[in-house]
Amino acid sequence: MGSKVIRISWLKLRRGSIVKNQPYEIFLLFVVVVWIIGISLLSKSFLTIDNLLIIAHRMSENCIVAIGMTFVILSGGIDLSVGSIMALTISIGGMLFLNGLSIWIAFVIGICLGVSFGFLNGLLVVKVKLQPIIATLATMIIARSISYGITLGKSVGGFPPSFNFIGQGYISRLPFPFLLMILLIILGSFVLHRTRLGRYIYAVGGNEKAAFALGINISKIKLFVYLFSSLMASCAGIIYASRVGAANPAVGKTTPLDVITAVLIGGTSITGGKGRIFGTIIGVFLITSLINGLHLIEMGAYWQIIFVGGSFAACGKFGK
Amino acid sequence: MQTYIVKLREHSLFHWQLIFSFLKILIKTPVVFMFVFTILFSIFLSFSSPNFLTFSNWMNISRQTAVIGIMALGMNLVILTGGIDLSIGSIMGLSLCIAGTFIKMGLNCWIVISMIIFLAAALGYLNGLIIMSMEVPPIIVTLATLSIYRGIAYIYTKGYWVTGIPYAFLSFGRAYVPLIIWIIIAAIIIFSIKTSTLGRHIYAVGGSEQAAQFCGVNVKRVKLTVYTISGLAAGLGGVIFLGRCGVIQPTAGLGYEFQAIAAIVVGGTSIFGGEGSVVGTVIGALLIGIILNGLTLMGVSAYWQGVVTGSVIISAVALYNLRRIYQ
Numbered sequence: 001m002g003s004k005v006i007r008i009s010w011l012k013l014r015r016g017s018i019v020k021n022q023p024y025e026i027f028l029l030f031v032v033v034v035w036i037i038g039i040s041l042l043s044k045s046f047l048t049i050d051n052l053l054i055i056a057h058r059m060s061e062n063c064i065v066a067i068g069m070t071f072v073i074l075s076g077g078i079d080l081s082v083g084s085i086m087a088l089t090i091s092i093g094g095m096l097f098l099n100g101l102s103i104w105i106a107f108v109i110g111i112c113l114g115v116s117f118g119f120l121n122g123l124l125v126v127k128v129k130l131q132p133i134i135a136t137l138a139t140m141i142i143a144r145s146i147s148y149g150i151t152l153g154k155s156v157g158g159f160p161p162s163f164n165f166i167g168q169g170y171i172s173r174l175p176f177p178f179l180l181m182i183l184l185i186i187l188g189s190f191v192l193h194r195t196r197l198g199r200y201i202y203a204v205g206g207n208e209k210a211a212f213a214l215g216i217n218i219s220k221i222k223l224f225v226y227l228f229s230s231l232m233a234s235c236a237g238i239i240y241a242s243r244v245g246a247a248n249p250a251v252g253k254t255t256p257l258d259v260i261t262a263v264l265i266g267g268t269s270i271t272g273g274k275g276r277i278f279g280t281i282i283g284v285f286l287i288t289s290l291i292n293g294l295h296l297i298e299m300g301a302y303w304q305i306i307f308v309g310g311s312f313a314a315c316g317k318f319g320k
Numbered sequence: 321m322q323t324y325i326v327k328l329r330e331h332s333l334f335h336w337q338l339i340f341s342f343l344k345i346l347i348k349t350p351v352v353f354m355f356v357f358t359i360l361f362s363i364f365l366s367f368s369s370p371n372f373l374t375f376s377n378w379m380n381i382s383r384q385t386a387v388i389g390i391m392a393l394g395m396n397l398v399i400l401t402g403g404i405d406l407s408i409g410s411i412m413g414l415s416l417c418i419a420g421t422f423i424k425m426g427l428n429c430w431i432v433i434s435m436i437i438f439l440a441a442a443l444g445y446l447n448g449l450i451i452m453s454m455e456v457p458p459i460i461v462t463l464a465t466l467s468i469y470r471g472i473a474y475i476y477t478k479g480y481w482v483t484g485i486p487y488a489f490l491s492f493g494r495a496y497v498p499l500i501i502w503i504i505i506a507a508i509i510i511f512s513i514k515t516s517t518l519g520r521h522i523y524a525v526g527g528s529e530q531a532a533q534f535c536g537v538n539v540k541r542v543k544l545t546v547y548t549i550s551g552l553a554a555g556l557g558g559v560i561f562l563g564r565c566g567v568i569q570p571t572a573g574l575g576y577e578f579q580a581i582a583a584i585v586v587g588g589t590s591i592f593g594g595e596g597s598v599v600g601t602v603i604g605a606l607l608i609g610i611i612l613n614g615l616t617l618m619g620v621s622a623y624w625q626g627v628v629t630g631s632v633i634i635s636a637v638a639l640y641n642l643r644r645i646y647q
Contacts, residue, residue, distance in 0.1 A: 124634065128634070128638045128641070129641050129645075130634065130638065131591050133591060134581075134585055134591060134637050135634070137578060137581060137633065138631070139630065140578075140630075141582070141626045141627075141629050142626060142629075145626020145630065148624075148626070149621065149624040152623065261463065261464075
């Protein structure tokens with residue numbers, strides 16, 4: 001009788017320790033493995049180097065934005081304006097370039113303006129005390145409007161090849177955006193998991209009142225995450241502009257939803273405080289390879305959307 | 321005589337008090353404030369453009385705002401319970417796309433319209449079912465169904481538009497029909513939310529779900545109902561949209577959820593639920609519609625109108641938050 005009780009409690013204890021160590025990431029890895037095996041069975045060309053490089057190329061932009069979005073969602077907020085900030089950055093850069101400015105200066109100014117919108121987001125959330133969803137909804141509308149307004153709805157093209165290298169260049173077979181993405185992943189993970197700032201972000205997201213009681217400057221943390229997210233969005237916009245060779249004000253309309261999907265699939269809780277960059281990367285990879293894989297199986301462009309939504313819901317369920 | 325003089329004195333004080341209490345009502349009731357602001361803004365606009373106060377212009381405003389206005393009414397109920405429904409644009413698009421085949425088959429106009437509304441309500445019910453059964457936050461579920469429904473719409477139409485809509489359908493978007501439909505729906509919702517049990521339950525669930533549960537409110541049923549109503553409203557909006565647009569595209573309704581949210585928050589509903597009025601949503605939708613119309617009449621490019629919309633949202637919500645802080 002006594003040993004049974006001990007055994008049961010030992011079992012429970014053991015279960016507890018496995019479940020407590022990132023079970024969701026194990027589940028995610030499982031899903032990725034199953035998915036890769038599944039697709040490669042259906043299409044011989046999925047696991048080729050060329051195809052993987054294509055996936056890497058495609059996923060760079062969304063992944064960079066997703067890193068910023070992870071920071072925001074971890075702190076308990078949300079940023080709907082990332083797509084519009086992408087558009088704003090390249091619209092301003094493109095128009096300045098069209099008016100004779102050097103392309104690098106033009107896009108640096110574009111990045112500065114994009115980041116200032118992130119600052120606006122932060123101010124609205126922290127000082128005006130708007131809810132993040134409303135504040136970023138408003139800035140999303142404003143930024144998109146400005147993008148269209150200054151470009152009059154047209155794309156700006158004709159960038160010099162030195163600029164196009166950012167989006168189209170390769171360094172020993174690896175796409176340049178992919179390398180940038182790796183760099184930013186390392187940077188993001190480092191800040192989030194190894195610095196005090198990162199711990200504070202988790203704290204603010206987990207329990208804001210407790211974080212405040214601990215003396216954490218919540219305003220600064222929140223301001224930072226929105227600045228960071230807009231910086232990432234601006235960079236992603238530049239990569240897009242150089243990849244496509246044109247600055248299009250209509251870019252990024254589905255980006256906030258795609259990126260939030262990826263972040264949430266990756267295991268980050270929508271209320272903040274839980275989640276890792278690693279999960280986000282897996283999320284972006286899943287979605288990008290999903291679209292890529294479906295292309296290969298020739299399942300039609302629109303099924304992808306259903307799968308994205310479906311896997312989203314499924315992962316949301318399992319994440320609980 | 322003396323009492324008469326005293327009464328006169330009381331009257332002169334009374335005027336001050338009247339103004340004072342009116343101001344207090346203005347600040348305390350966001351709806352009244354927004355309404356007054358709308359009127360003042362309209363007066364301002366009538367000076368800056370001669371065409372603003374014309375009957376045809378106001379009919380135009382009513383037609384343009386009706387679609388979002390109706391959808392915002394439906395979503396308002398969802399937000400009042402503390403949830404959110406981001407999929408209304410896709411619900412509208414999908415129900416229209418599926419109805420497209422039946423229109424081409426030549427079915428009676430009323431049958432097709434009932435089909436659109438029923439289908440949209442069913443999609444909303446599906447939203448509610450998923451939210452209830454999976455216990456995933458509504459924002460995630462409706463984000464997912466936004467993609468799923470939109471994807472189904474694309475697949476169903478294979479990207480093609482449906483043109484050649486019979487005139488019977490187009491009549492829903494002409495003249496004063498959108499306005500009448502909007503007024504009827506708004507009246508029904510405003511009346512029932514104050515008087516019916518469902519209305520009280522909606523506010524209760526939004527205020528505190530646990531407390532409502534303890535009070536015997538069937539939280540699950542309330543939530544299912546509001547998501548169905550939200551879908552229904554999306555379907556109705558789709559009918560009017562079809563009447564105005566004349567074609568069915570798989571991209572119909574893209575982005576409408578955000579415009580609806582804009583109208584709802586400008587009208588004073590808290591995004592967390594439990595607080596807010598349906599009248600406010602009507603006024604919010606009207607205000608945004610009037611502002612956009614006024615800007616067009618003033619010659620402001622359509623591209624720059626978004627800046628104004630965003631600023632209105634920020635100002636309105638900031639005002640409401642200030643009021644809540646200082647109460």
